[in-house]
Amino acid sequence: MNEIAAIPVFVKVAEAGGFAAAARQLGLTNSAVSKRISKLEAHLGTQLFHRTTRSISLTEAGEVYFAHAVQALGSAREAEDAVTSLQGKPVGQLRVCAPVSFGILHIAPLMARFLQNHPGISLDLVMDDRVVDLVDSGFDMAIRAGKLEDSSLVSRRLTDVRSVIVASPNYLKAHESIKLPEDLLHHNCLHYTYSRDPMEWVFHGPLGKQKVKTKGSLGINNSQALCTALVDGLGVGRLPTFVASPHIKSGRLTTLLSDYSLPEQALYAVFPERRHIPAKVRALTEYLVDCIGGDVAYWDN
Known part of the structure; x- marks a missing residue:
């Protein structure tokens, strides 16, 4: 044996x-x-x-x-x-991969209650902004945003991910005003380098779709670190609202170009296709839908 x-x-x-x-x-x-x-x-x-x-x-x-x-x-x-x-209560080790910033801000704070509700589950939460192969890496589930390229995965939509253009009040006091997307050409634009289009920002406004090729002094592969640089007044940036919202509410960041919208993405829980979805995977998926989900995520309320 x-x-x-x-x-x-x-x-x-x-x-x-x-x-x-x-x-x-x-x-x-x-x-x-x-x-x-x-x-x-x-x-x-x-x-x-x-x-x-x-x-x-x-x-x-x-x-x-x-x-x-x-x-x-x-x-x-x-x-x-x-x-x-058949056992009723979900049991076993559950390996989950989540993007770094989203995992820190919105997954990790939910885990204590989930594990208290499901004492038979042990959780291994790995935070990584790379798109990993779930089967090869031994993950039961991943949290992903945007278009899902792998057709072998099963997905459950959690909510929409919105993005905004922001800068700190101190930066805006010291620089030209930004009223139109093309005004960004005269500003220091900071970039999230793992984006599919880090330099090209797309807007939908009164005249339809508009693309602006931005440039700036900082590219970084973590949106929380990018947010810190924006709060510190380094420049203008594009941030998901799940990172930016508390800073906008506190006044540390100001939203810009509110007459224009940025492309939205859906946030999914994804897992390998199986005949029987494990009870532990179903339990976490339903929990995340209840805590996060809906057409408007809780951080956008």
Whole structure:
């Protein structure tokens, strides 16, 4: 039966392309991973990987075994989901990936009550602005905004994400007024670099769609850090309201170009497609819908 336990390790090594990468993702040592693969090969009586000092690749036997091993893992996961769905109360470890700023501001504060309501769940919350492969990285769920490119994922809409153009009162006192989108060409515009269009800002106004190619002295890959620079008076920026709203309400930031709207995005909970959605995934999804969801998110009220 030890050989069956080695199947997830074998699949992870094949997908990760190496023993070290698989060990990191599995939380094991390199030697532990190597030993499990060696024992599996000894049991099967054949070599599953071609090994060199720089890389590994599947042998012909490894390719055949991999195809069946992936199906076996999928069936085992389906069986686990089916059983846990009958238990009534969601249980097990739940791995969730969320964008850094949104996770800190709006996911983490909700977790204490969720875990108190579901004592059978243990939560592993990873904050990362990169779009990761949920299956390869072992995540049960991710929070994502915008167009969903991966058609193999199931999604549940949580709410809309709105953005605004903002600057601090001190910055606005010291610089030319901004009444039209093209006025931004004369200002120091700060950019969130993980955006698909960090420099080009799109507006919808009285004359229709308008694009402005902005420029400035700071690009940064975290919207909270960008917000800090804007509050400090460095320039003008485009921020999601889930970051900007408290600073607008307090007067630390002023909204600009209110006659123009910026493109909106939807915020989703996404998870790998399965025949039975795990009860723990359903529980967190419904909880987030209740706490965040609706056509207007709570931070925009």
